[in-house]
Amino acid sequence: MKFSPFIIELLREKSGHEIRLSHDCDLLTLDIESMTGEHIGVNTMKRLLGFIADERTPRISTLNIIARYLGYADWESLRLEDAAYSNFVFDNRDELLACSMLRGQKLLITYSPNRKLVIEYVGDNHFRVIESENSKLCQDDLLTLTHIVRHYPLLVSEVIREGKSLGAFTAGKAQGIDFKPL
Numbered sequence: 212m213k214f215s216p217f218i219i220e221l222l223r224e225k226s227g228h229e230i231r232l233s234h235d236c237d238l239l240t241l242d243i244e245s246m247t248g249e250h251i252g253v254n255t256m257k258r259l260l261g262f263i264a265d266e267r268t269p270r271i272s273t274l275n276i277i278a279r280y281l282g283y284a285d286w287e288s289l290r291l292e293d294a295a296y297s298n299f300v301f302d303n304r305d306e307l308l309a310c311s312m313l314r315g316q317k318l319l320i321t322y323s324p325n326r327k328l329v330i331e332y333v334g335d336n337h338f339r340v341i342e343s344e345n346s347k348l349c350q351d352d353l354l355t356l357t358h359i360v361r362h363y364p365l366l367v368s369e370v371i372r373e374g375k376s377l378g379a380f381t382a383g384k385a386q387g388i389d390f391k392p393l
Contacts, residue, residue, distance in 0.1 A: 261310030
């Protein structure tokens with residue numbers, strides 16, 4: 212099980228820390244323990260935030276601790292509010308974590324001069340290029356990236372084309388990129 216973007220955003224806001232890297236989970240679990248008096252394992256939190264690929268279902272007691280930390284009576288209350296939230300409310304956010312996306316979600320990325328990419332999340336920090344206009348990236352390229360930040364360059368750690376690694380790629384070096392969900 213991996214938390215939805217809604218819950219990840221609530222955790223970020225409550226803790227006051229960005230959750231960009233796996234070691235950010237250390238601070239988060241310490242904050243949860245200091246606020247609730249109850250312990251959650253760091254690896255459990257890494258799984259729930261998508262830093263460790265593992266689909267085990269956590270204990271309801273663990274989920275209840277997180278819900279109470281976020282100000283909800285229990286996991287069921289938080290889950291009901293989460294269900295009402297749209298996973299596509301990224302338009303006003305400046306950063307998007309790949310681990311917060313669902314398989315099949317698509318993004319439009321634009322950058323100067325007149326470049327456009329449509330990418331689809333395929334899981335495990337990988338995106339497939341669906342459309343490419345005026346970019347060195349090609350349709351069906353597989354991109355590895357952990358996050359996308361509005362007005363900053365797109366930092367792709369690896370591009371795989373036709374089964375071969377082309378190495379890292381940076382787009383929008385001069386003015387950064389913009390993105391929106393499709």
